[in-house]
Amino acid sequence: MATISKYQLKNGKTRYQYNIYAGTDKGTGQRKKIHRRGFTSYKSASDAAKLVEAEIISNKRNVTPQKAWNLGEFLDYWITHLKLNVKEGTRIVHRENIETYIKPRIGSYPLTEYTLVEHQRFINGLFSEKGVGRKKQGLSWATVKSINGTLSNALKKATQLGFIESNPTIGVEFSRKFKPQKRELRYYTLDEVNIFLETAKQEQQPSWYPFFLLMFDCGLRLGEDLALRWSRVDFNKRTLTIDQNRLYRAEADQKRQLRESGEVIDDSYLSITLDNPKTEHSSRNVPLTARAYTALLELRNKQSALQKVVTINPNLQSDPSSDFVFRRFYLTAGNVGEPISSRGAEGAMKRIAKNAGLKHLNVHGCRHSFAVRLREAGVDMENIRDLMGHVDLTTTRMYAEVTPKIKEDAMSKLEDYLNSSN
Structure with missing residues (x-):
């Protein structure tokens, strides 16, 4: 039975929370509890608690894997109890594929009766639905490939556990007519x-120019750029320490869950x-x-010149967010607010490109451009790999592709060689 109670935020607003007794841990003998907070009404907290209680009851009925499961039930068990040794960002992609695409279409298939024939029909349907x-x-094409990857991964585990004899996703084909030609x-x-960076300097938000500059000049991934903190910037050595990644998919998932529970989205918590x-x-x-160093130094000075830094989570006893490099500026109020979001970065990328008269390039293309510049500058593949943080050269070659400039330089060298031999 859930217990619903209310509490107050520092700004005086009332919020509701629930506590649910979830049984006893057989390993430790301790009582297990589930606690969630942040609901704007008693009803939204109560409705959310009822869903959790229903899930607990369902899990108790299926505490051991059953071959009678349908595909959806197994996928729920797989993502919750078996798919553990992966990054949370990867888990979020799998969950989204399961809930949005797989369960609504084929979730009711008995696990042992889902065959390659059914899977091929499912894949074909996704392309043309x-x-x-x-x-x-x-x-x-990319979305269907991702969905197939989730199913293939899960059913491989089902095969290893002996729930099914073989993985029905092996042998599936993807019609080339759906593969993007352009x-x-x-x-x-x-x-x-x-041109893009000069246009970014005209943005109202001072953060956007150095934010994209680090992707173009230093090859940071979007999550690495969003996670960068001043404590990781060494102005003396002129280096960045990349040791954390921001899970913007997890943050988006959190917002979605809050919306579904009736919560009002407020970046303050x-x-x-x-x-x-x-x-x-x-x-x-x-x-x-040199220009990245100068841009970061100027950004830090601009932040320091404002009156205060606003914490984004007043419910936390210590808020590390003030150390984030890229935050929103509220110049009228004279303060620096919450760290910028992935959605904000995508919007800024599109807006700046349009204002600059350039074709649209997705945010990840900034990092791709970095690899191309390195190769055009004559940097060897091993060093490009290390600068980009790749595991092997195969991935690096996908980024540091041969461009028209590289071909022209190669032919110029050939011409020089041929002329010197005459």
Whole structure:
């Protein structure tokens, strides 16, 4: 039985929370409790608690894997109890694929009866289903590949556990007619980068120019850029220490859950979610270019000149958010607010490109442009790999592709060689 109680925020607003007894841990003998807070009404807290209680009852009925499970039930068990040794960002992608695409369409299939025939029909349908995807004519190639990856991963584990004899996703084919023919813009040329950055300087928010500059000049991933803190910037050595990644997908998932529970979204109590970098090689020290060093120094001075830094979570006893490098400026109020969001970065990228008269490039393309610049500058692949934090050269080659400039330089060297031999 859930217990609902109310409490007050520092700003005087009333919020509700619930506590649920979830049984006894068989390993420790201690009582297990589930606690959630932040609801704006008694009813929203009560409704959310009832859903959790129903889930607890369901889990108690299925405490051991049953071959009678349908596909949806197994996927719930897999993502909750079996898929543990992965980054939270990866888990969020799997959850989204399961809840949004898989369960509504094939979740009721008995686990042992889902075959390659059914799976091929499911994949084909995703490509052509009306009313879904950006153009409402079916899902994209990349999205369908991701959904198939989730199912393949889960059913591989089902095979290992002996729930099914073989993985029904093995052997599935993807029709080439749905593969995008036109290659999306993956990087900017050096001139385009400079035009973009000059336009970014005109933005009302002072954070955007140095934010994108670190991606173009230092190759930071979006999550690494969002997670950067002043304590990781060494102005003496002119380097950045990359040792954390911001899980912006987890933050978006938190907002979604709050909306579904009837909560009013207020950044004053949303938490910033950090994790270790993507891979072991992602932890690295990155040298700053001269203009990146200058931009960060100017940003720090601008932040220091304002009256105060506003904490984003007054419910926390200590709020580390004031150490984040890239935060929103509220110039009229004379303060620096919450750290910028991934959604804000995507919007700024699109807006700046439009104002600069450039074709749209997604945010990840900034990092791609960094790799291309390194290769055009003649940096060897091993050093490009280390600067980007890749595990192996295969991934690096996907980024540091051959560009027209590289081809021209190669042919110029050939011409010089041929001329010297005459």
